[in-house]
Amino acid sequence: MEFLIVTGLSGAGKSRAVDALEDIGFYCVDNIPPKLIPTFYDLCAKAGNTFSRVAVVTDIRGGDMFSSLFETLDDLKNEDKHYRILFLDANDYVLINRFKETRRKHPLAENNLGSLEQAVKLEREILRPVREKADYIIDTSFLSPAQLKERISNLFLGDSSQALMVHCVSFGFKYGIPTEADLVFDVRCLPNPFYIEELKHLTGLDEPVYSYVMKWEQTKGVVQRLISLIDYMLPLYCDEGKSQLVIAIGCTGGKHRSVALAQLLYDHLLENGHRTSVNHRDIQK
Structure with a gap:
């Protein structure tokens, strides 16, 4: 089973990445708490070929639950459950503009007195360790939706475990x-x-x-x-x-x-x- 954990900064394009993954045959689940990932992994593995390619999204929207991600990753590794991490990134200026244009609320905005700049800065710091663990990093700052889809397809249409x-x-x-x-x-x-x-x-x-x-x-x-x-x-x-x-x-x-x-x-x-x-x-x- 190919098991992909998708994470990254809010506004960096995780939803579009998931759409692209679904188009090339991944079964995708959005906003799953990290502690549930091993259980979901087991369920997919038992289903055999039905779930041969799986992608789960976990990110800062999970609040305090997200802090358990690193423990979860260690558990998966210790249990010899193979996974890869796709991290979506973008520069601060682009992220801030995307939130302003869509009028979406950043998940950490309330913790920073409504400051979007501080929320982005805090999230980047929180996610730094998982970015360092990532197998794939895509910076979407200057990518159109079509270019992001092409990049996803190039990465995962082949057998990524067999070649660089x-x-x-x-x-x-x-x-x-x-x-x-x-x-x-x-x-x-x-x-x-x-x-x-x-x-x-x-x-x-x-x-x-x-x-x-x-x-x-x-x-x-x-x-x-x-x-x-x-x-x-x-x-x-x-x-x-x-x-x-x-x-x-x-x-x-x-x-x-x-x-x-x-x-x-x-x-x-x-x-x-x-x-x-x-x-x-x-x-x-």
Whole structure:
């Protein structure tokens, strides 16, 4: 049985993640108290193939009951009940805006005299230990619902216990480093097509920009070393049992150089049989 525990910050997209999981065959239960998770696990296991893929959501809405999550995770591990954790995250500014736009009430707002900023800060601190335990972390700050669904599908449509999923993401440093990144590469040292008038408004997915970025000796040197390093490290991550690796490649605006390099890395990994996906986070900005 594939058993997934979904948690994360309020407003980070857990409901949309559950919708995506249901679409690819998971049986999902929302807002389950942590102490009930082992019992529910046993019931699903006894049902055999009826519940071969299960996802449960537990989060701060459970109030004081949520504090038992870490004890529950230890119990599951001690009883050799296999599970994985999916953690949904987003930056504070985005979370606060989402609550303001939807006029939803944050679960911890009353404990912080109605301060949304303080509620988000407190929740992040409470959830920090479980984020550190997570097998998968998805930062939804700049993901559309469709992109989140695609990311979920890429992670879980295959047999995640059998292979490492490598997610390549391009980004612009001016918009912030992706918080879920395991490896970050800065390619601002490469020649910038932004200063070429006919290339300025194109992206790294357009052939003229891609060719411009790749023609330089500096780029060829970076590509050679980047590919060699990633090829060397992937088997090591697999041996450690890592389920997801997020490789972030950044340039100034996330539209030209980082896009070209992230796409090249994605194509290389795909050619070599790795489970991989790519997302150009800031390409439209």
